[in-house]
Amino acid sequence: MKVAAKTANEAMAEAMRQINPDVVAAYPITPSTEIVQLFSQFVADGLVDTEFVPVESEHSAASACTGAAAAGARVMTATASQGLALMNEVLFVTAGLRLPMVICEIARTLSAPINIHCDHSDTMDQRDTGWMQFYAEDSQEAYDLVIQAMKISEEAFLPAMVSADAFILSHSLQRIDMLEDREVQTFLGEHKTPFNLLDTDHPITVGPLDLQDYYFEHKRSEAQAMKDADKVIKKVFRDFGKKFGRNYKLIEEYKMKDAKRAIVLMGSTAGTAKEVVDTLRADGEKVGLVKIFAFRPWPTEEINKALKDVECLGVMDRAEGMSGFGAPLFTEVRSSLFDEKKKPDTYGYVYGLGGRDITPEDIRKVFDDLKMVKRGKKLQRNSYLGVRE
């Protein structure tokens, strides 16, 4: 184990180096440019065996990676925001063809208006593509999740993106524990595919026309793969924990035992929220936090179990969703809880759009709001945190 100071960009690039993928096709975009830049340096320095394809757009990056994955290669790329949006069309293809692949994603907002800072609109926009989605709280998690996502992806035959918050994580130096190169290689093992385009003894056709009589069946099996992916994730998380001592779950429950008020969120804000939970706990308040590691597949069972004794819940979304009735995480959590007999009174908060800072005071306000609800105050079901009126 090696201790190092790494930004999330650097940590993810290091994870890519240690994974040593067969093919990386990438196009730079702020704030994930550094991942691609560092990785191309590893290629130039001969530290990896990767075929690096500097393509002309993110659509091409996703396409080249998807093609290489179909040829049996272990593939990765990195992107953010508009780049991820440009990949959208191809992301459905990767997932529909059931090809393993990992994107190191930096969560940055989408235009318009143009803005390069953090929120989750880019990944939320891709939530129906059939890609697994993991969210990191810090550099360590970004590093660990990328390595684990590669294995999960190859075992579940579904692509995965690991998301780290723009600038807050991508450009902030943090202490991380790195694995040895050979530990990563041993953990991942050899990449084996049941079929691939280069296996001329067993020729296959990839991406044929699939009309009214078969398309539905293929989508049905893809849906099942996503549903069953939680078992693969749990297994890989368990193996990783056993080998390296860092334990991951679909969700992290922070001081949730006996918590009556709680917050659900994803990504770097969890760090700030934990601090607030600690402060309130010190004052004897029964508050807790649920941080979601795996947004896709959605961890219904874990979420419902964690929240069953909570009375009032705040779901914090770093994306608007523009549905007119609640942001993506809020609607997901609320729908998840809907069939439970006992469930918390749940409120949605949109925060931090376009990189707006989220402070401990903001999070404290959510807990205070939830307390007032219990005392009978009527609260808006969905509201905004930190926006000027």
Add this chain to the structure above:
Amino acid sequence: MAKKKEGWKELPIGAIIVEPGSSRKFKTGDWREGKKPVVDKDKCTNCLFCWIYCPDSAIIVKDGEMKGFNLDYCKGCGICASQCPVNAIEMVDEEEK
């Protein structure tokens, strides 16, 4: 009788086709609408223009001789009739012989 189609659990993942040449089984001749080609072998010179131009490889040729049409794959586009230099191919109503 048509073969029972596979359920979703029985199909290879990712909609890949694991059997080479399986497109032969897809009889695209049923896309034909109304007209089919017929050849007058008295006029035909076996120049094989029809064989070269047919986009569906539906011209049957044996020992250098044009032998007719494989209607399992002929989509009735009429390119053969249009290209035939001696007007030996005619597009006729499907019901006719």
